Amino acid sequence: MLKLHQVFFRTFSLIFLFILIIISTTTYFWSKNIYLDQIEKNLSQNIDSLSINLTSFKTLDYTIKTFKGKTGLRITIINEEGNVIADSDRDILTMENHSTRYEIIHAKYEGYGKKVRFSRTLNQELLYVAKKIVIDDEIYYLRLADYTAKIIENFTKLAFQIISFISLFIIATFIATYFISIKIRNETNAILGYLIELSNKKPTSTIYSDFSEEFYKITRLLNKVASKLAKKERQKSKQTAKLKLANKQKDEIISAISHEFKNPIAVITGYSETILTDKDLPEAMKEKFLKKIHSNGIKMSHIIDKLRLTLKLEEGKQQILTTKCSIKKICTQVVSDLKDKYPQREIIINSEQDYEFNVDETLFAMVLENLVENALKYSEDEVIIKYDDKHISVIDKGIGIGEADLKSIKQKFFRVSQNGWNNSLGLGLFIVSSIISLHNFSLEINSELSKGSEFIIKY
Numbered sequence: 001m002l003k004l005h006q007v008f009f010r011t012f013s014l015i016f017l018f019i020l021i022i023i024s025t026t027t028y029f030w031s032k033n034i035y036l037d038q039i040e041k042n043l044s045q046n047i048d049s050l051s052i053n054l055t056s057f058k059t060l061d062y063t064i065k066t067f068k069g070k071t072g073l074r075i076t077i078i079n080e081e082g083n084v085i086a087d088s089d090r091d092i093l094t095m096e097n098h099s100t101r102y103e104i105i106h107a108k109y110e111g112y113g114k115k116v117r118f119s120r121t122l123n124q125e126l127l128y129v130a131k132k133i134v135i136d137d138e139i140y141y142l143r144l145a146d147y148t149a150k151i152i153e154n155f156t157k158l159a160f161q162i163i164s165f166i167s168l169f170i171i172a173t174f175i176a177t178y179f180i181s182i183k184i185r186n187e188t189n190a191i192l193g194y195l196i197e198l199s200n201k202k203p204t205s206t207i208y209s210d211f212s213e214e215f216y217k218i219t220r221l222l223n224k225v226a227s228k229l230a231k232k233e234r235q236k237s238k239q240t241a242k243l244k245l246a247n248k249q250k251d252e253i254i255s256a257i258s259h260e261f262k263n264p265i266a267v268i269t270g271y272s273e274t275i276l277t278d279k280d281l282p283e284a285m286k287e288k289f290l291k292k293i294h295s296n297g298i299k300m301s302h303i304i305d306k307l308r309l310t311l312k313l314e315e316g317k318q319q320i321l322t323t324k325c326s327i328k329k330i331c332t333q334v335v336s337d338l339k340d341k342y343p344q345r346e347i348i349i350n351s352e353q354d355y356e357f358n359v360d361e362t363l364f365a366m367v368l369e370n371l372v373e374n375a376l377k378y379s380e381d382e383v384i385i386k387y388d389d390k391h392i393s394v395i396d397k398g399i400g401i402g403e404a405d406l407k408s409i410k411q412k413f414f415r416v417s418q419n420g421w422n423n424s425l426g427l428g429l430f431i432v433s434s435i436i437s438l439h440n441f442s443l444e445i446n447s448e449l450s451k452g453s454e455f456i457i458k459y
Helices: 004-053 057-071 102-110 148-199 213-277 283-315 327-341 361-377 428-438
Strands: 074-079 084-087 112-119 124-135 138-147 323-326 347-349 356-359 383-387 391-396 442-448 452-458
Touching: 004 057, 004 112, 004 124, 004 138, 004 148, 057 074, 057 084, 102 112, 102 124, 102 138, 124 148, 138 148, 148 213, 213 283, 283 428, 323 327, 323 361, 327 347, 327 356, 327 361, 327 383, 356 361, 361 383, 361 391, 361 428, 361 452, 428 442
Parallel strands: 347 383
Antiparallel strands: 074 084, 074 138, 112 124, 124 138, 323 356, 383 391, 391 452, 442 452
């Protein structure tokens, strides 16, 4: 299969040869007819000039010879019967009757006649032009002839010049077209190279062409396609990175869930096995073991509830039932519950006045409990709760959160790598943030590494 510039070059070459042949042939016959017509007109004009001077037979020979010397034309005078009475080139006695000659017959009836014919007398081809004239009140036919060899020689020179000019023009056009074909080849090769890069998804740069409007539009469109593909590739890379991160997080959360369940299951299994195998176990010890089994069962139930709540919040299926609640009451209850779990830690409610607001008491208590418990886990000093009629804050002086982690900390399963500040499942702040959004509240986090954090719920 030929390339585009080769098809273009071969097609133009054939067209060039065809046009050259057609133009040369047409020019030859067209210019030949024009040249013969011009010679015919010249002969006709010379007949008119000569006929003016032929007023008498007394000066006939002198006039013919003089005219012959000036023009080089053959001159013949024929009477009405067809007999030659004078000729510039031949002896009239050797010449036959001309009454049947084509040009004489036409001159007789039409006053003018012409014919290209081979002369046996001169053994050459001539162009004959004859006109009817009157000398001494007698009708005669004045015929002038020019040699076609001379006509063709002159015409050939003219035709060669015309064809040469036309050929030079076409050759110049051909050369220009050849360079255009090279340019087209370069443009198409550049586009093909760019398409190959595009197919390999590795375009090194943009492509541009100002050779023609079509190439400009093609290259501009290719750049748009490349830009879209690059954008899709970047999106795909980001999506792949997100999937990898999600898979990593899921692996971590599965590991965390396994770890969370492993301890209570081990406790339940160990204590229950002891109770079953040791028949002499004291009642006090047995009761202690049963309480351990019960508390670890509750712990597992809380883990499952937290996972179920996460799914509901993510799918938008969790509904809230708001009522007027006391902020102070909720804070006091949360602090009381956490005191049992962290008896050695101090939790300070740094507000005396009470306020009421519309919340789902159970869910909002869960939010506050999550924030305070996280503060207890990742700080050693006291944890402070402050509230007024516009916001409630949980403040700690713990390890703090880095700026990079603050952007992602509300995401599900996100866990700060260096300290695991969240809960072990990485769901705490996701649940907090989701419940706050259900209430149309907002959560603001201010934190600095090694100095502590402040979680502000604005309502």
